[in-house]
Amino acid sequence: MMSMSTMAELAWRFAAAHVLLLPAAVGGVAYLLLRALRASQLRQEGNSPPPGGIGGWCRGAVGAETLSFLADNSSGRGFYHFVHARALRHGACFRTVLFGRTHVFLLSSRARAAAASLLAADPPHLAKRYVRTVADLLGEHSLLCTSHGAHRRMRRAVAGLFAAAPTAAFAAAFDRLITARLLADGCTGRAVVLDAALDVTFRAICEMLIGPQEDAHKLGQLQSDVMDVTQAMLALPIRLPGTRFYRGLQARKRIMDALRQEICMRRENGLKLDRRDDFLQTLLLKSHMDSPEEALTDEQILDNILTLIIAGQVTTATAITWMVKYLGDNTDLQEKLRSIQLDLASKHHDAPLTLQHLNTMDYAYKTVKESLRMATIVSWFPRVALKDCQVAGFHIKKDWIINVDARSIHYDPAVYDNPTLFDPSRFNDDMKPYSFLVFGAGSRTCLGMNLAKIMMLIFLHRLITNFRWEMADHDTSLEKWAMFPRLKNGCPIRLTPIRKDKMH
Numbered sequence: 231m232m233s234m235s236t237m238a239e240l241a242w243r244f245a246a247a248h249v250l251l252l253p254a255a256v257g258g259v260a261y262l263l264l265r266a267l268r269a270s271q272l273r274q275e276g277n278s279p280p281p282g283g284i285g286g287w288c289r290g291a292v293g294a295e296t297l298s299f300l301a302d303n304s305s306g307r308g309f310y311h312f313v314h315a316r317a318l319r320h321g322a323c324f325r326t327v328l329f330g331r332t333h334v335f336l337l338s339s340r341a342r343a344a345a346a347s348l349l350a351a352d353p354p355h356l357a358k359r360y361v362r363t364v365a366d367l368l369g370e371h372s373l374l375c376t377s378h379g380a381h382r383r384m385r386r387a388v389a390g391l392f393a394a395a396p397t398a399a400f401a402a403a404f405d406r407l408i409t410a411r412l413l414a415d416g417c418t419g420r421a422v423v424l425d426a427a428l429d430v431t432f433r434a435i436c437e438m439l440i441g442p443q444e445d446a447h448k449l450g451q452l453q454s455d456v457m458d459v460t461q462a463m464l465a466l467p468i469r470l471p472g473t474r475f476y477r478g479l480q481a482r483k484r485i486m487d488a489l490r491q492e493i494c495m496r497r498e499n500g501l502k503l504d505r506r507d508d509f510l511q512t513l514l515l516k517s518h519m520d521s522p523e524e525a526l527t528d529e530q531i532l533d534n535i536l537t538l539i540i541a542g543q544v545t546t547a548t549a550i551t552w553m554v555k556y557l558g559d560n561t562d563l564q565e566k567l568r569s570i571q572l573d574l575a576s577k578h579h580d581a582p583l584t585l586q587h588l589n590t591m592d593y594a595y596k597t598v599k600e601s602l603r604m605a606t607i608v609s610w611f612p613r614v615a616l617k618d619c620q621v622a623g624f625h626i627k628k629d630w631i632i633n634v635d636a637r638s639i640h641y642d643p644a645v646y647d648n649p650t651l652f653d654p655s656r657f658n659d660d661m662k663p664y665s666f667l668v669f670g671a672g673s674r675t676c677l678g679m680n681l682a683k684i685m686m687l688i689f690l691h692r693l694i695t696n697f698r699w700e701m702a703d704h705d706t707s708l709e710k711w712a713m714f715p716r717l718k719n720g721c722p723i724r725l726t727p728i729r730k731d732k733m734h
Contacts, residue, residue, distance in 0.1 A: 280334050280624045282316075282325035295326045296466075303464055306707030308715045310609055310637060313337075317638070323622050325630070329361050329467065332630045335610070337638035340622045342645070345634055345664035348613050348621070350672040358674055359614035359631055364463050367478050368540070369533030373677070385677065387516070387526055388534060391509050392677055396438065398585055401684050404434040405583045408692050416697060416727055423554045424720035427547035431685055432456070435542040439535055440492060441508040452488060455481035459536070460544050463713040474711065482536070489532050510535060538678070545607050546682045548716040550689050553601035555721050556652045557694075558701045563654065567597055568694045575695050588687050596654035598686045602668040604652060606637040607714045611670055636667040699723040 303309035313335055316324050322337040336344050348356060358374070358381070365375040373384050390396070407430045415421035432453050436443060443449040462478020469476055489510075496506075496514060510531070517525040557564045570593050578587055610633040615626050626632060641649045645665045646656060669676040676682075693699070702722040709718045 277625050279627070280323045280325040280622075281320040296328050296330075299328055300464070300466060303712075304710045306710075306718060308708040308712075309464065310715065313609075313635065313637075322638075323624060329363065331361070332627070333612075334621070334624070334626060334630055334632045335635055336622055336632065337635045338642045339644065341634045341636070341639050342642075342662075342664045344622050344632075345667065345671060348632060348634055349611055349667070349670060349674065350664070352672060355616045355619050356613040356632070357616055359612050361464070363465060363467050363475060366467065367459050367463055367482055368537050369482075369529070371527075371530040371533040372537040373534055374537055374541075381674070384526075384530065384534060387513065387530075388509075388538070388677065390512060391438070391538070392680060396509070397680060397684070400434065400438050400681060401585055401588070401688065402582060403437055404430065404685055405688050405692070407433050408689055412692055412696060416725055419725050420702065420722065421699075421725060422720040422722045424547060424551045424716060427550040427689065428457075428543065429453075430689075431543045431547045431550075432539070434685070435539055437508070439509045439538055440489070441506050441510070448488070452485065455485050456536075456539055456543065459485070460540055460713050461711050465711065485536055486532055489535060490528070493528060493531070509538075541676070542678055542681060545714055546685050548607050548712075548714045549602055549605055549682065550686055551716055551721045552605035552607075553598065553686060553690065554693065554699070554723065555701065555717065556601055556604060557597070558699055558721075558723060560652050561700075563597075563652070564694065564698070567593060567654075567690075568698075570594070571691055571695050575691075583688055583691065585684075588684060591687055591691065593654065594687055594690055595683070596657040597690065598683060599657050599666070599668075600652060600654040601686070603640045603646070603666065604650075605715070606640050606668065608668070608670075609637045609715070610635045611667065611674075634667070639665060639667060696728055697725040698728065699725050 299309060299312045302312040305311075316326060317335070317337050322340040323334065325332055325334045327333070336348075347353065360374060365372070368374060370376075371380070371384070373381060373388070376384060411426050411430050412421075415426060433449075436449065436452070443452075458481035459478050462475045462481075465474035465478065467475050469479065492510070493514065496511065513526060513531050517527075517531070557567070571591070574587070574590060613632050613634075615621075615628055615630050615632065617628050619626050621632055639645060643649055645662055664671065669679040669682075700723065702724050703719045705717075705719050707718045709716050
């Protein structure tokens with residue numbers, strides 16, 4: 231047994247150790263308190279960077295954050311899972327490092343508060359900037375990648391594409407194409423919505439931009455190459471054969487070669503003698519007639535033809551797919567909308583749809599808007615800081631990329647009641663400022679937003695007035711590597727014709 235003297239010695243040592251440790255503990259607590267107070271002071275002064283921490287920066291510097299981002303994008307969860315997980319950890323403003331660049335994400339109320347200064351205004355210390363892979367694939371002259379001055383010039387050059395006459399012609403062409411496609415799918419009683427939407431939107435956009443293409447093989451190759459470019463936009467930028475990014479670069483090269491051949495042929499035939507009225511012809515004539523300062527180079531034309539194809543096809547087809555799924559999951563709303571649209575169809579006597587017809591589709595347009603809100607095809611809008619600045623009470627360093635997170639706004643219960651519920655009637659009320667950012671805001675608002683609305687309305691009207699549908703597969707997993715979140719199964723549906731004599 232332990233002697234009394236031994237026990238006394240151990241007790242003395244225990245007490246002495248605690249006496250010695252007490253100053254260290256007090257000092258540690260004091261240090262943490264001072265650090266917290268200093269961090270609070272820095273936040274109040276606007277000198278503190280967004281949370282993410284040194285550890286987060288180191289992880290990003292060695293590529294761990296990029297790998298996590300890519301891992302989520304290559305899974306069925308989608309890349310937005312990456313953002314959501316870090317928001318839970320750090321709050322509504324955090325920073326990370328992706329593809330070697332520091333990114334700051336603003337979510338929910340912080341995103342809405344900052345949207346006016348970041349998106350609606352056009353401050354000289356901020357510029358639009360996507361990840362480098364997007365610029366490499368779309369081209370440095372793309373509307374999505376140019377600086378303020380170049381963007382304004384390119385925007386003026388392409389604005390004619392969205393005038394009244396081209397828009398009306400586009401609506402007629404899209405109506406013709408989707409009617410033919412649905413007629414074919416109706417014969418089989420089944421359709422994969424994403425496939426149908428990608429095919430029809432691509433054909434309509436190409437017809438508008440580069441004219442009708444009679445060579446089916448050539449058109450198919452172009453469509454395949456456009457998809458390879460899209461799927462490479464968020465891939466690791468490894469330029470080695472066999473990688474996704476390399477395939478995207480090779481696809482871009484083939485697209486550029488095909489468009490250069492088209493331009494060369496038109497010039498050889500004589501631009502002024504060519505009676506085509508597609509957008510490529512308009513740009514070539516404009517460049518031929520404008521002053522050297524205003525004329526567009528072939529590289530500028532090519533980069534923006536590719537950009538417009540991708541922006542017009544892939545995003546809209548993805549939105550259409552989600553819209554059909556939401557209505558497939560909400561049969562009561564589907565029936566309500568069908569009744570309204572059938573009544574409208576009877577009034578225009580099954581004639582081809584016009585812009586005037588579309589303007590009467592009030593509830594259908596609310597359905598389109600609700601689909602765009604819930605799908606949030608473009609999840610965030612990036613701006614790069616051209617100098618040190620303050621955003622949302624945090625210090626932002628030069629070259630950091632600030633992302634206004636639209637998805638978090640669209641699912642914020644403080645903005646939308648029960649935001650996970652599909653409810654078109656929520657758009658009966660006036661919207662709060664910067665609460666609906668599906669097309670961006672300010673000078674960088676999507677130029678093609680009216681075309682997207684036209685395609686979604688026409689697709690919806692033709693589908694819902696001719697068929698009832700139900701989901702053939704309820705899997706909600708997302709497609710791997712997609713730049714825009716879309717269903718892996720493509721949204722297969724079973725079609726039941728409403729009438730068999732003719733299309734509405």
